[in-house]
Amino acid sequence: MIKLDGKDLAQRIKLQLKEETLKLKESLGKVPGLAIILVGDNPASKIYVNSKIKGCSELGFESFAHFLPENTSEERVLELIGELNEDERVNGILVQLPLPKHIDEKKVIDKIALNKDVDGFKPENLGLLMLGDKDSMQPCTPAGIMELLRAYSIELVGKDVVVVGRSNIVGKPMGSLLINEGATVTTCNSKTKDLKAKTSQADMVIMAIGQAKFLTEDMVKEGAIIVDVGINRTEDGLFGDVDYDGVSKKAAYITPVPGGVGPMTVAMLFANTMKAFKKVNNIR
Numbered sequence: 001m002i003k004l005d006g007k008d009l010a011q012r013i014k015l016q017l018k019e020e021t022l023k024l025k026e027s028l029g030k031v032p033g034l035a036i037i038l039v040g041d042n043p044a045s046k047i048y049v050n051s052k053i054k055g056c057s058e059l060g061f062e063s064f065a066h067f068l069p070e071n072t073s074e075e076r077v078l079e080l081i082g083e084l085n086e087d088e089r090v091n092g093i094l095v096q097l098p099l100p101k102h103i104d105e106k107k108v109i110d111k112i113a114l115n116k117d118v119d120g121f122k123p124e125n126l127g128l129l130m131l132g133d134k135d136s137m138q139p140c141t142p143a144g145i146m147e148l149l150r151a152y153s154i155e156l157v158g159k160d161v162v163v164v165g166r167s168n169i170v171g172k173p174m175g176s177l178l179i180n181e182g183a184t185v186t187t188c189n190s191k192t193k194d195l196k197a198k199t200s201q202a203d204m205v206i207m208a209i210g211q212a213k214f215l216t217e218d219m220v221k222e223g224a225i226i227v228d229v230g231i232n233r234t235e236d237g238l239f240g241d242v243d244y245d246g247v248s249k250k251a252a253y254i255t256p257v258p259g260g261v262g263p264m265t266v267a268m269l270f271a272n273t274m275k276a277f278k279k280v281n282n283i284r
Contacts, residue, residue, distance in 0.1 A: 033277075068080075163178070204224065212240070240255075
C-alpha cells in the first residue's frame with residue numbers, strides 16, 4: 001500500500017510558488033494578492049481563514065483580510081466584493097463559506113469577477129471545466145486531487161471510478177475532470193441503491209460525503225485506489241470518510257486524513273491566485 005502524501009506534495013508546490021513570487025517581485029515590482037472575506041464568528045472558518053493569511057505571508061503574497069460581523073448586510077458584502085473586483089492589487093477573492101443565513105451564497109459568488117474566482121465556484125468556470133478548458137479556474141479540492149494522482153503517475157485512462165458525493169464544489173467537478181482524462185465515472189449519492197455493489201467493483205473510489213469511516217474494507221476491491229476528501233471531527237478525533245485502518249489493508253494507494261487531500265486544497269488556492277496574477281499581467 002502506497003500512501004498518497006498530500007502534505008509533502010503541497011509543500012513542494014508552495015515552495016515553487018514562493019520562488020516564483022520572489023522572481024516576480026524582482027522583475028515586476030508586484031506580487032499576487034488574495035482577498036479573504038469572513039462574515040461572522042464561526043470558529044472553524046476562523047481557523048481556515050487564518051491559515052490562508054499565514055500561507056500568503058509564507059509565500060510572499062499580499063493578503064487583504066476582511067473580518068465582518070455576523071449581522072453584516074448582504075448589500076454590504078456585495079458592495080465590498082465590487083470594490084475588490086476593481087482593486088488591481090487583488091488577483092483572487094475568497095469568500096469563506098458557510099455564510100450567515102440572511103446572505104445569499106449564489107448572489108455572493110455571482111458578484112465575484114470571473115478572473116478573480118480562485119475558488120472556481122462560478123457557473124462560468126464550472127462550465128469551462130466541464131468542457132475541458134485547462135485555462136479555467138478549477139475548484140481547489142478536485143484540482144488538488146488531480147495533481148496528487150499525477151504526482152504518483154496514476155493512469156486514469158480506462159479506469160472505473162466511483163465518486164461518492166455530488167456537491168457542486170467536489171463531487172460534480174471531480175467527475176468532469178476524471179471524464180476529461182479518459183476515466184469511466186459513476187457518481188453516487190445518498191439515494192444510490194446498493195452502493196457497495198458499485199464501490200466494490202471500482203478501480204478508484206473518491207469519498208466526499210462527510211460521514212466518518214463510512215467506506216469500510218468490505219466495500220472495496222483488492223488493489224483499489226482510495227481518495228478520502230472527508231474531514232470529520234468526532235469525540236474520538238479527526239477521521240475521513242474512509243475507515244483507514246481497514247481499507248488500507250486492501251488498497252494499492254490511499255490518502256490519509258489528515259495529510260492527504262486537505263493540504264492539496266490549500267496549495268491549489270494559492271496556485272489559482274498565481275494563475276490569476278499571471279493572466280492579468282500576460283505572463284505565460
